[in-house]
Amino acid sequence: MASAHSPLSRDDRRTELREFLRSRRARVSPADVGMPDGGRRRTPGLRREEVAVLAGVGVSWYTWLEQGRDIKVSEQVLDAIARVLLLDSAERAHLYRLAGLNPPQAPSAPSVAASPEVRRLLDAWSPRPGYIRDRHWNFTAVNDAARVVFGYRESDHNCLVAFFTNVRYRVLHRHWAETAPDVAAAFRADAARYPDDPEFGRIASDLAAVSPEFAELWVLHDVAEHTSAVKAVDHPEAGMMIFDATLLPLPEHPGHHLILHNPRPGTETQQRLETLMRQHSLVVPHPG
Structure with a gap:
């Protein structure tokens, strides 16, 4: 059996x-x-x-x-x-x-606000960073820790655009240049899932017009798929922090993903993260 x-x-x-x-x-x-x-x-x-x-x-x-x-x-x-x-x-x-066949891919849902249950999960994940993005990589929810650690601004509405245009995020990200090709390739792979959706092309075209780095990568037509990644942040207040990022699909909203970041053991990231959150007057839960 x-x-x-x-x-x-x-x-x-x-x-x-x-x-x-x-x-x-x-x-x-x-x-x-x-x-x-x-x-x-x-x-x-x-x-x-x-x-x-x-x-x-x-x-x-x-x-x-x-x-x-x-x-x-x-x-x-x-x-x-x-x-x-x-x-x-x-x-x-x-x-x-x-019957031995692959099930048809569920149609992607339009961008929807995070449910109260997922928002509570995102809040409970603090002081660890987390956010939710839709199929076009638009943010639908970002917790406070992600804004403090990664430098996301209230004006950052799209994960891809923020990666290439948010100067603070770029400075904080220790391996930005090495990571950029994979980010562009992952967005192209997602776009290929929805060949009839013009929004992917619009986002890429608008971003290429303001980001030479993205424009150079986009014309390569590279593709990549990732469900996990390592993010190293050289934060001016907390020092070096290294996170394991995991991308989790939200089945109730096809195309949406919850991205959670966990401090890598043995890097002192957890302690530095908690200190940073206290400095920003954000609650740090204690076990027990």
């Missing part, structure tokens, strides 16, 4: 697919999908034949699918079955995986 953290074998996946489809079919009544009841049924829910007809596939083919046989499936057919079985987005993605 596969563990919770190991991938399912092909046989296990077929077994899981069979049981999943049967359980989803059993919970949908004919009335739920606009069909007459048809009298007493031996088992609850829709019959295989009814699912097949409503999804526009052959009865034998659907039976083989539910039996876990080795047959080819398409995204269109799985979507049709998902609609008939009234699957939500998580169940639809699960069906794709069990």
Whole structure:
């Protein structure tokens, strides 16, 4: 039996697919999908034949699918079955995986304000820096520690633009020149996820007009993806601080990410950070 953290074998996946489809079919009544009841049924829910007809596939083919046989499936057919079985987005993605396909990427949400729950998490992360950005890298929330440590201003509305145009951030960042190519490459990779979104091009064009460094990097067409990074800040009040940054997607808002910075052990960053926060009259929580 596969563990919770190991991938399912092909046989296990077929077994899981069979049981999943049967359980989803059993919970949908004919009335739920606009069909007459048809009298007493031996088992609850829709019959295989009814699912097949409503999804526009052959009865034998659907039976083989539910039996876990080795047959080819398409995204269109799985979507049709998902609609008939009234699957939500998580169940639809699960069906794709069990059928051996990658789930379609969730459509990116427009920029939305951080929820109260995420804001509380961001505030609780202090005195460690943290912020939230949308798919265009616009800030939707920045905690006080991030403003003090990285020099973000109230006028900084976009993470990419701030990196290349905020002079204070640039001076504080110990390895700015080495990091800049990766930052531009990561933004291009994100832009490629949404080829029909003109906002990425507008941001890049406007930034290239005011930042020669970004303009030179952008025309290289390099791409990179990162879920973590190391940030070294040479702060005039606190000295050298080194952070491990982790980028966490927010599933309820596709395209949005929570970026949290944790002091690197053995660098005295935690102590320097706490002292800096006290100097700026920001509360530093104590354990216990």
